[in-house]
Amino acid sequence: MSEEKSLHFLEEIIEDDLKAGKYQSILTRFPPEPNGYLHIGHAKSICLNFGLGIKYGGKTNLRFDDTNPVTEETEYVESIKDDIRWLGFEWANEFYASDYFSNLYEYALVLIKKGLAYVDDLTSEEIAHLKGTPTEPGKDSPYRNRSVEENLTLFTAMKEGKYKDGEKVLRAKINMAHVNMLMRDPIIYRIKHAHHHRTGDAWCIYPMYDFAHGQSDSIEHITHSICTLEFVPHRELYDWCIENLEIFPSHQYEFARLNMTYTVMSKRKLLQLVNENFVSGWDDPRMPTLSGFRRKGYTPGSIRNFCDKIGVAKRENMIDISLLEFCLREELNASALRVMAVLEPVKLIIDNYEAGKTEIMISENGPDESMGTREVPFSKELWIEKEDFMEVPVKKWFRLAPGAMVRLKSAYIVKCESFDKDAAGHITAIHCTYLPESRSGADTSGIHVKGTIHWVSAAHAVNAEVRLYDRLFKSENPAAEEGDFKEHINPDSLHIITDAKLEPSLTTATPDHRYQFLRKGYFCVDKDSTADKPVFNRTVTLKDTWVKEAKRY
RNA sequence: UGGGUUAUGGUGUAACGGUAGCACUACAGAUUUUGAUUCUGUCUGUCUUGGUUCGAAUCCAGGUAACCCAACCA
Numbered sequence: 001m002s003e004e005k006s007l008h009f010l011e012e013i014i015e016d017d018l019k020a021g022k023y024q025s026i027l028t029r030f031p032p033e034p035n036g037y038l039h040i041g042h043a044k045s046i047c048l049n050f051g052l053g054i055k056y057g058g059k060t061n062l063r064f065d066d067t068n069p070v071t072e073e074t075e076y077v078e079s080i081k082d083d084i085r086w087l088g089f090e091w092a093n094e095f096y097a098s099d100y101f102s103n104l105y106e107y108a109l110v111l112i113k114k115g116l117a118y119v120d121d122l123t124s125e126e127i128a129h130l131k132g133t134p135t136e137p138g139k140d141s142p143y144r145n146r147s148v149e150e151n152l153t154l155f156t157a158m159k160e161g162k163y164k165d166g167e168k169v170l171r172a173k174i175n176m177a178h179v180n181m182l183m184r185d186p187i188i189y190r191i192k193h194a195h196h197h198r199t200g201d202a203w204c205i206y207p208m209y210d211f212a213h214g215q216s217d218s219i220e221h222i223t224h225s226i227c228t229l230e231f232v233p234h235r236e237l238y239d240w241c242i243e244n245l246e247i248f249p250s251h252q253y254e255f256a257r258l259n260m261t262y263t264v265m266s267k268r269k270l271l272q273l274v275n276e277n278f279v280s281g282w283d284d285p286r287m288p289t290l291s292g293f294r295r296k297g298y299t300p301g302s303i304r305n306f307c308d309k310i311g312v313a314k315r316e317n318m319i320d321i322s323l324l325e326f327c328l329r330e331e332l333n334a335s336a337l338r339v340m341a342v343l344e345p346v347k348l349i350i351d352n353y354e355a356g357k358t359e360i361m362i363s364e365n366g367p368d369e370s371m372g373t374r375e376v377p378f379s380k381e382l383w384i385e386k387e388d389f390m391e392v393p394v395k396k397w398f399r400l401a402p403g404a405m406v407r408l409k410s411a412y413i414v415k416c417e418s419f420d421k422d423a424a425g426h427i428t429a430i431h432c433t434y435l436p437e438s439r440s441g442a443d444t445s446g447i448h449v450k451g452t453i454h455w456v457s458a459a460h461a462v463n464a465e466v467r468l469y470d471r472l473f474k475s476e477n478p479a480a481e482e483g484d485f486k487e488h489i490n491p492d493s494l495h496i497i498t499d500a501k502l503e504p505s506l507t508t509a510t511p512d513h514r515y516q517f518l519r520k521g522y523f524c525v526d527k528d529s530t531a532d533k534p535v536f537n538r539t540v541t542l543k544d545t546w547v548k549e550a551k552r553y
Numbered sequence: 554u555g556g557g558u559u560a561u562g563g564u565g566u567a568a569c570g571g572u573a574g575c576a577c578u579a580c581a582g583a584u585u586u587u588g589a590u591u592c593u594g595u596c597u598g599u600c601u602u603g604g605u606u607c608g609a610a611u612c613c614a615g616g617u618a619a620c621c622c623a624a625c626c627a
Contacts, residue, residue: 006567033627068626124625133623135555169625179556181623190625209627232558233622254558256620261564267627309576311566313559316620320564323577333590367590398588407586440586452586519587546588 008312010048010253014056014224026058026223030084030091031213033065034076034197036267037282037289038083040303040324041258047307048255049226050089061220062091066098067212069196077197079282083290087300093220097212098198100219104207105159107215107245108170108189112151116244117188118144119154120171127169130176131184137177138184144173158191161204165191172211174240182237186210214238217250225250228257229314258310259318262471263288264479278489279472285537286472286493296469297514297524297539302328318477325540332514332522332539337365340376340409340454341517341536342501343466345383347429347458350414353380358459361440363410374505378411381458383501388453389430391419394553398450400430407452409518413438413445454518461501464534467526468495506534514539 007015017023028049032038038046053060062084066072084091111117120127120143132138146154158168170189178184188211193204214237217225225238235252242249259265264273265288273279273287282289285296293303306327310319340363359378365371384400393401400406405415414432422428438445475481475488509515511525521541529535 008566012569031627035627065627071626127625128623131623133555136623137555138623166625181556184623187625192625206625208625213627229558230621231627233556236557256559309565313566315559317565320577323565326577329589338587396588409586411586413586443586449586451588454587516587516589519589542587542589544588549588 009314010052010224010226010255010312011055013253014052017223018056023223026052026056027061027092027221028053028058028224028226029061029063029217029220029222031063031065031216031227032080033068033071034073034080035068035071036076036271037079037291039265039267039270039287039289040260040263040293041265041288042083043087043290043303044258044307044310044312045226045228046084046087046089047304048312050091051308052224052226053092058223059092060089061093061095061222063095063097063216063220065209065213065216066096066196066198067206067209069192069194069206072197074197079291083294086290086294087303095216095220096198097207097216098196100212100216101199101203101207103219104212104215105205107241107247108155108207108211109152110245111172111188112155112170113148114244115148116173117170118146118151118173119158120144120169120185120187121167124166127187131181132176134181140176141171141185144185155189158189158205159203161193163191165193167191170205172237172240180233180236182210182233183240186237210234210237211241214241214250214252215245215247217252218242218245218248221248222250225252227252227254229254229316230257254314255312256314256317259316259477260288260324261318261321261476262473262478263321264473264485266479269479269485272486273472276486278486285467285469295527296537297522298328299331299514302331305331321471328540329522329543332516334368335366336514336516336522337371338363338516338518339506340456340503341464341466341506341520341523342383342385342454342456342461343468343497343517343520344386345456345499345501346386346389346427348382348384348414348455349429349431350380350382350434351417351431352433355380358457359411361410376410376503376505377457377460378408379457379459382408382455383458383461384430384453384455386427389416389419389427391427394550396549399453400432400451405447405449407438407440407449409452409454410440411455412436412440413443413447413449454520456501456503458501460504462504462507462534464500464502464506464536466497466500466523466536466538468497468538469493470495500536502534509534509536516542 030049050060120141130139169187171185174183176184232254238252283291283295306324360375361378362373363376389400412434414434418431420429435445470493472493473488474490478485478488515523522539523536526535526537
């Protein structure tokens with residue numbers, strides 16, 4: 001208990017600030033743009049911002065950065081709030097950048113009056129052309145030296161809708177030769193005659209990100225404004241605005257965003273997958289969205305734990321998705337209810353077992369005794385997995401094969417006597433005899449078998465659809481591959497089994513429980529599930545050292 | 554070719570001038586009525602070249618590499 005976890009750089013900054021008395025308490029914020037669903041990369045930011053608030057006794061605001069009405073929708077606002085709550089965090093205040101449109105407009109006026117902003121009539125192409133390149137300085141716009149009065153008149157007219165989209169913009173007057181491209185008279189207001197999801201048609205001019213984000217932070221008195229690395233060059237402009245507006249000095253700090261193997265993490269790409277029907281929607285279980293992970297059966301705790309384990313730093317990273325799966329299995333192993341389900345069924349007939357007889361077997365619900373036990377019916381005809389029988393066994397095979405014995409989990413030891421094949425050579429039934437004295441919990445047979453397999457009584461089985469998901473991409477880093485990232489989609493990312501056989505206890509399965517289908521993986525009830533047709537999603541497989549071993553033969 | 558940011562095992566992340574540690578992965582073994590879990594063990598690392606120092610992953614100088622910046626997106 002004595003070992004102390006070292007602090008990451010943001011925690012160090014905060015502790016220094018607190019110690020120096022710079023702030024009495026901290027205030028962070030999570031600032032999504034409502035133009036898409038949240039993904040696992042956002043989870044890192046959410047856990048960081050809210051986690052810091054909790055750790056240092058501060059607060060965290062949720063603020064929607066909704067300054068671009070053409071891409072933003074209320075549907076996204078709702079999904080984002082659902083996802084944050086699901087992850088387990090509560091925001092101190094729900095704010096919107098659009099709440100501050102009036103303040104922001106006043107700030108623009110302040111800049112104009114100080115001679116630090118001007119209205120430009122150039123087209124977007126002309127502005128881009130005069131901007132220069134990273135190696136060549138830009139050139140001044142011919143409209144750069146308009147008088148304060150003229151700028152005031154023009155900007156007011158912009159606000160009043162006297163101009164069409166793109167006809168004029170308001171620019172900060174900084175330095176067209178600045179080495180930082182963002183400081184070369186950045187556009188801070190543009191005209192968009194578009195309906196805003198919250199302000200409706202009240203405005204036809206909207207502030208750009210750089211003229212909204214820092215000021216919004218300042219208005220809320222955010223102490224530590226944490227964002228990702230690509231915003232590093234924006235910090236200079238962020239500080240410039242705050243300084244020249246003479247408002248509360250929030251400070252921006254940047255960390256490296258999360259990248260994960262076998263997936264993509266940009267909203268633009270995820271939107272493509274949805275729009276072009278590569279997946280069924282934002283919450284398709286193959287998506288790296290929080291709603292996708294939720295539907296697939298991931299727990300919020302496992303994601304929080306993952307975000308804690310990956311750390312926070314400033315270097316580019318590519319996290320192995322197996323770490324996320326490790327966190328998931330760690331939690332599910334301790335909490336999931338154990339049940340038996342046969343995914344690829346083949347009939348097993350116990351020749352020396354009385355026809356029509358049913359025995360009730362007692363099986364434990366989990367590794368922890370406190371999870372209790374349940375009753376599982378057993379009879380002469382059972383379903384077992386096709387893959388648990390080998391006509392010609394390989395080395396180290398300790399499942400069923402002609403003449404071989406296995407334990408039927410929580411029931412008897414059986415010995416394979418023969419099997420039936422159809423004309424096509426498929427095995428249609430496996431005949432066994434059982435050892436009556438080997439009953440689970442009362443075994444006097446003295447026989448120890450190496451293999452134990454799961455089963456479901458055919459007469460009592462419940463049919464179900466089971467959806468098996470695999471990674472969406474074949475490539476570790478599809479975004480970095482040549483060509484379109486969609487060329488690297490895994491064609492076998494979804495395998496649907498329509499006639500899985502479940503033990504009858506699963507008829508009462510609920511969406512809020514996680515189940516371990518013994519030896520097969522963790523599963524949950526899908527939202528498509530009905531009483532007539534149960535549907536289960538595979539959350540993740542169990543680790544399987546046998547598949548690797550089997551490949552050697 | 555300008556500016557900014559970053560370099561520690563296969564992947565993440567610590568070590569704040571004093572034994573390069575932890576986790577994941579991989580591999581080997583033990584236990585196991587889940588080939589799961591659990592337990593034990595093994596492999597692999599300070600970008601490079603100099604310098605300062607009794608001592609450098611850490612400080613200094615020069616290289617090299619990766620990522621970001623020329624949207625009326627955020």
